[in-house]
Amino acid sequence: MIQIKGLNDTDVDISEAERQQFESTLNSEVLYEGCDEYEQSRQIFNHIFDRKPALIVKPTGVADIQTTVQFAAAHRLLIAIKGGGHNIAGHASCEGGILLDLCLMQGVYVDPKTQQVRVEAGTLLHKLDHETQAFGLAVPTGVVSVTGVAGLTLGGGFGWLTGKHGLSIDNLLAAQIVTSDGKVLNVSKNNHADLFWAIRGGSGNFGVVTSFLFQAHPVGPEVLFCGPMYAIDKAESVLLKWRDFMTHASRDLTSVAFIYRVPPSTHFPKHLHNQDVVMLAGVHTGESKEAKKQIEALRHFDGLIHDATSIMPFEAVQQWFEGWDVDKIQPQRFYFKSMFTNQLDQNILKEFIDGFRLRPLATCQGNVSFVIQCLRGVYREVPEEATAFGSRDTDFMLESNLAWIDANFDDANIAWGRALWDRLAAYSNNNRIYLNHSGVEEDHVGQLPSVFGKNYDKLRQIKKKYDPMNLFRKNANIPPAD
Template identity: 35%
Template sequence: MEIDGFRGQLITAGHTEYDTARAVWNGAVDRRPRLIARCSGTADVAAAVRFARDHDLEIAVRGGGHNVAGTAVCDEGVVIDLSSMRAVWVDPAGRTARVQGGALWGDVDHESQVHGLATTGGIVSHTGVAGLTLGGGIGFLMRTYGLTVDNLLAAEVVTADGSVLRASADDHPDLFWALRGGGGNFGVVTSFRFALHPVGPAVMAGPVFWAADDTTDVLRFYRDFAAEAPDELGTVVRLGTVPPLPVVPEDLHWRPALAVVCCYAGAVQDGERAVRALRRFRTPLLDLVAPKPYVAHQCSTDDTVPHGWHYYWKSTDLTGLCDDAIAVIADHAYRAGSPRSYAVMFHMGGTVARVPHDSTAYAGRDVAHNINIDAVWRPDESGEQAAAETAWARRFLHALRPHRVGSVYVNFLDSDDGTDRVREAYGDRTYRRLAEVKAKYDPDNAFHHNKNVHPG
C-alpha cells in the first residue's frame, strides 16, 4: 500500500512494528487499523488525509495516544500517526513556543523550563499536547494562567479536503474558536503556538496524604481552603490508595488514603505560606510538599498511570462541595476492588472563570470542581475484575447525580459516553456553534472518530 507524496513510514498488519504502533495508552483498547501512516511532517499529514478520503476509509488521528476512549486508533481504517512529530521550538524573548502535533507535555516542559517558562499542561507528562489542548486543557497552572486553550495563539491545521490552514484570531477565527475546546472534529492540528509564562524552575509542590478515615473532615477543610486559595495555587485531590512510589515509605504502599496535590506558580517562599494551613491540618500520613523542579513535579505521578494498564473513566462537573456531596465522595471513593482505581478532583476557578464564556468552545467556565472516576486494572486480571471496576465507576457517578452541574469535561469522556454526553460537555448554544463550524470545514464528517460534533 502506497500514498502519493508520503515520506514517512507506512505500517500494515504484516509489519514487525504493527502491534506496537497500534497500541495506545489504554490497554483495554484493541483495534486493528488497515494502515498506520506515521507522518514526518505536515505534507505527509495532508497526503494521508487525501488518501483516506479518496479510498473512503475511516480516519483516526494519533497525537499522544492518551485519550481513554482510544480515539487515536480505529478498526480497518487509516491512523494518521503524528508520534514522530514531537519537536518544540521556544522563543524566550517573545515567551512563545511552537509545538508539533505529536509532542507530549514532557517535551514542552523540558524545552520551556530551560528558560524558566511554562504554559498550562496536563498533570501527567506522557499526555499528548494535541488531545489535551483541543479539549480545553486543565492542569496545575490553569488558575493562574488559564486553560491550555486560553494560551493557544495559533494552530496549523490540515482540514478534511487536505488543505493546510493557519487558524488564529486573525486567520480563520471561526476555526480557531472551535479548536479551543471542540476536540479533534475540525482537522488534524500539525502544530500549535502557545504563550509561555514565568514558572519555576523551582516550585513549591507535592502531595499531602491523610488516612481514608479522615476523608470527610479533610474535604470539608479543603472546601474552605480552596475557596480562599490564591490563583497561584493549583490543587488536585486524589482519593484511592497511596501509590508505591520510591519516595513513599513501603509501609504506606497501597494504603487507602486521600491526597491533596499542590503546585504554587510563584515564588517558593510565597508557596510555602499558601500551603501551610493545609499541611498542618490534622495529622497527615505523609507530607511530600517541598521546593522542587517544576519538571520533576509534572512527571511525579507518571508511574501511577502507565501505558498498557486498562482504564475506564466516568466524570462530571460538580456544583460544589456541600456536605452531602462530600458524603457521597467519602462513601464511594474507596469501594473499588482494585487498589489502582481512584478518583481525582480538580479545583477550577481563578483565571479559568474570568475568561469570557464565548471566547472559546470550552464550556465549563463557572465550574468550581471537576471529578474524574478512574477504574483501573491490569491486563492480566480477569474479566470479572474489569466488570467490577467499571460497575464501581458507574455507581459512583450515579450517586453524584444530585450534585452535578450538568456539564462534563470532554477529554474525560469514555467510549460509552455517547452523543448526549458530548452535548452535555458543551451545552446547546456552544454545540450549535460548533456544528456550524464543522459543517464549514468538515461537511462530510470525515473526522468523526472522536467525541463527535455532527455537522449542522
C-alpha cells in the same frame, strides 16, 4: 487490492494501483500488519481497545498528513488520529481504517523573546516541559508527563497552572490544521477565527492539527509542591476544610485533591504502603518563602499521616505522579470518568468517598484514584463563549480513574464506574463532563449538547463548514449541522 473500512462502516476496495499511487507520494513510512512497528504503533494507552487499522501512516511532516487526509476523503475512508494515544475512550485507534500516528512529529521550538512556543502535534508533555524550562518558561498543560499535547489541548487541558494561567487552550495563540478538503490552514484570532474558536475545546472534530503555537509563561525552575497526606477516615472533614481554604487562596496556587491507595513503592515511606489516603496536592508558583507561608494551613488538619511538601523543579513536579513502578506490573486497562459541579458539600463527598471505599476489589491491583480539582482564577475568568470549551461557571471537577490489569474484569469495572456516576449525576452542573475523561467510546453520545451548552449549535455549524462529510469522527463526535 486491499480493503479499508469506509465511513459508512462497509469495506472499500482500494486497487493496488491506487495504493501504490498513494504511497509513492509519501515521504513517510506506511505500516501493515505483520511488522513489530505496526504492533507498537496501533497500541494506545488503554489496552481495552485492541484495534487493527488496515494501514498506519507515520508522517514526518505536514505534506504527508495532507496527502493522507486527501486520500481518505476521496475514498470516504475511516481515519483515526493518534497524538499521544492517551485518550481513555480509545479515540486514537480504529478497526480496519487508516491510523495517522503523529509520534514522529515532536519538534518544540521556543522563542525566548516573545515567550511563544511552536509545538508539533505528536509531542508529549515532558518534551514540551523540558524545552520550555530551559528558558525558565512553561506552557500550561496536564499533570502526567507522558500525555500527548494534542489531544489534551484540543479537549481543554487542566494542570498545575490552571489557576494562574487557565487551560491549555487559553494559552493557544494559533494552530496549523489540515481540514477534510485537504487544505492546510493557519488559524488564529485573525485567521479562520471560527475554526480557531472551535478547536479550543471541540476536540479533534475539525481536522488534523499539525502544530500549535502557545504563549508560555515564566515558571520556576523551582516551585512549591504541596503534598500533605491524610488518613482516609478523615477525608470528608479534610476536604471540607480544603474547600473553604481554597476560596481565599492566591491564584498562584492550583490545588487538586487525590484519594488513592499508596502503592508499595520506594517513592513513598514504608509506613504509608497500601494505606488509603487523601492528599491535598498543589503547586504554588510564587516566591518560595511566601508560598510556603500561604499553604501552611493545608498542612495541619486533623489526621495528617505524611507530608510530601517540598520545593522542587517544575519538571519534577510534572512527573511526580509517575514512576511508581511496583514490580513493573502496570495496569493497562482504564475507565476514567468526570463531572463538573459547584456543590462540594457533605452529601456529594459522602457519595464520592464511599465510592472510593467500595471500589471493586479487582481494580485495587492498579492505582485507582479519585480526584477533585479546584477550579479558580484565570480558568473561571474566561467567558463561556470565548472558546468552544464551555463549563467555566464551575468550581470543581470530580474524576474517578479506575485502572486494572485483567481483561476479565472489564465489564464489571466499567459497569461499576458507570453506576457510580449515575449516582453522582444528581450533583452535577447541568450534566457537564470533561470530554478528555469521558469513559469509553459510547458514553458521551447524547451528552454533547449539555457538555457544550450554548456553544453546541455554533460548533455544529463550524463542523458543517469545515468537515461536512464528518471525516473526523473518531472523537467525541459533533455531527455537522443538518
